[in-house]
Amino acid sequence: MIGNDIVDLSVAQKQSNWLRKGFLNKIFTETEQDLILNNNNPHQLVWQLWSMKESAYKIYVQQHGKRFFAPNKFECTLENQTQGIVTLDTQKYTIQSKITDNYVYATASLQHQAKVESFCFKIEDTSASNQRTTTYRQLKKMVHKRCNIPILNLKIKKTQAGIPLLYHGNKRICFPFSLTHHGNYGAIAIDDNNLIRTSTGLV
Amino acid sequence: MTKDELLVTLKNIVKPYIQDEEAFINLTENTDFINDLKINSANLVDVVLDVEDEFDIEIDNDAMEKMLSVKAAIDIITTKLNEK
Numbered sequence: 001m002i003g004n005d006i007v008d009l010s011v012a013q014k015q016s017n018w019l020r021k022g023f024l025n026k027i028f029t030e031t032e033q034d035l036i037l038n039n040n041n042p043h044q045l046v047w048q049l050w051s052m053k054e055s056a057y058k059i060y061v062q063q064h065g066k067r068f069f070a071p072n073k074f075e076c077t078l079e080n081q082t083q084g085i086v087t088l089d090t091q092k093y094t095i096q097s098k099i100t101d102n103y104v105y106a107t108a109s110l111q112h113q114a115k116v117e118s119f120c121f122k123i124e125d126t127s128a129s130n131q132r133t134t135t136y137r138q139l140k141k142m143v144h145k146r147c148n149i150p151i152l153n154l155k156i157k158k159t160q161a162g163i164p165l166l167y168h169g170n171k172r173i174c175f176p177f178s179l180t181h182h183g184n185y186g187a188i189a190i191d192d193n194n195l196i197r198t199s200t201g202l203v
Numbered sequence: 204m205t206k207d208e209l210l211v212t213l214k215n216i217v218k219p220y221i222q223d224e225e226a227f228i229n230l231t232e233n234t235d236f237i238n239d240l241k242i243n244s245a246n247l248v249d250v251v252l253d254v255e256d257e258f259d260i261e262i263d264n265d266a267m268e269k270m271l272s273v274k275a276a277i278d279i280i281t282t283k284l285n286e287k
Contacts, residue, residue: 012245015243015245015246016243016246016248016249020249021252022252022255023248023249026248027248050245054244068268068269068271069267069268069269069271070264071248072264073264128222128241162237162238
């Protein structure tokens with residue numbers, strides 16, 4: 001299982017005022033708040049940690065099929081600039097981040113050895129429906145390229161818990177992937193080893 | 204405050220954060236903040252803080268965990284108002 005999350009930094013600046021009273025408290029642990037307030041780029045760190053929590057949460061929902069909103073239960077530990085761990089109770093999620101001037105992006109996986117491949121892309125029209133269709137199209141394109149399935153035969157449906165599943169006609173293609181979009185950016189993350197095995201019929 | 208009045212107040216609170224106009228116009232108790240109204244999950248924190256300010260209540264972590272839909276929000280607000 002994998003999870004991912006992207007934050008468009010300039011859109012986040014417009015959408016959220018993290019300096020608002022109570023905001024940091026609802027999302028971050030005290031240790032995380034200290035990290036943020038002592039960092040020389042607090043805006044970037046707020047959203048880096050947020051994307052770490054969200055990407056881990058996306059795995060949690062796949063594990064348990066249950067949605068909830070408790071960002072401060074997911075505790076972030078940074079190993080270096082781009083690697084970290086998110087802990088929820090006894091579960092640990094391994095996080096890999098990518099930080100650019102325009103966005104911060106995180107992928108979460110359950111094991112260190114998962115080979116998560118990500119593809120980040122720009123979305124010009126930021127309406128909610130276009131963000132979704134663009135992100136879906138990118139996933140279909142990637143699966144089409146690697147597995148040689150016509151794009152028109154690929155469909156994405158969401159479960160009640162909001163987890164996207166990929167179908168070839170009526171048949172589900174089972175491989176780990178995660179989708180995210182925010183503002184002008186979107187990303188897909190796939191478990192590369194698994195997709196190749198799926199497409200060659202070894203699963 | 205009646206349930207209808209509460210719903211109107213809540214609707215005004217979520218309005219700045221919604222990204223799906225149609226779902227907002229058709230808002231019912233069963234409307235989901237994220238799946239239907241497409242509220243960005245970081246803005247869900249703002250909804251929680253705005254609810255706290257508007258109703259002068261405290262939404263603790265346990266209550267916040269459940270605040271994903273209009274129905275859940277109404278239940279939480281009603282409970283907290285009754286505790287006052």
